[in-house]
Amino acid sequence: QVRMVESGGGPVQTGGSLRLSCAASEYDVRGICMAWFRQAPGKEREGVASLDNAGTTNYADSVEGRFTISKDNAKNTLYLEMNSLKPEDTAMYYCAARGYTTLCQRWATSSLYNYWGQGTQVTVSS
Numbered sequence: 001q002v003r004m005v006e007s008g009g010g011p012v013q014t015g016g017s018l019r020l021s022c023a024a025s026e027y028d029v030r031g032i033c034m035a036w037f038r039q040a041p042g043k044e045r046e047g048v049a050s051l052d053n054a055g056t057t058n059y060a061d062s063v064e065g066r067f068t069i070s071k072d073n074a075k076n077t078l079y080l081e082m083n084s085l086k087p088e089d090t091a092m093y094y095c096a097a098r099g100y101t102t103l104c105q106r107w108a109t110s111s112l113y114n115y116w117g118q119g120t121q122v123t124v125s126s
Helices: none
Strands: 003-007 010-013 018-025 033-039 046-051 057-059 067-072 077-082 091-098 120-125
Touching (some): 018 033, 018 120, 046 077, 057 067, 077 091
Antiparallel strands (some): 033 046, 091 120
């Protein structure tokens, strides 16, 4: 059973930075598509960024240039570096993985991910 645990969320002021981590156990993150999603109250879950085993990344337009997705294979951990945060970035952030493929086609489609973390809250104040 794959277990994914996010951390690093919290309150931050507009313009600040946070780094989210997602530690995966019982699975090797090197060979799978992984992603970050977020969900704000009353809104649908949306894709933030993805990273495949070849190192190809995808970003939502709203975070392009501000957020960076990466992973440390030695630590089996996925990261999301978030800079220049805005109040509209406030949401619960989830890491997700596709345990069945190395590819990230349709990366922002949440139903294509079969492993999820429990989420970490990010709150950006103005």
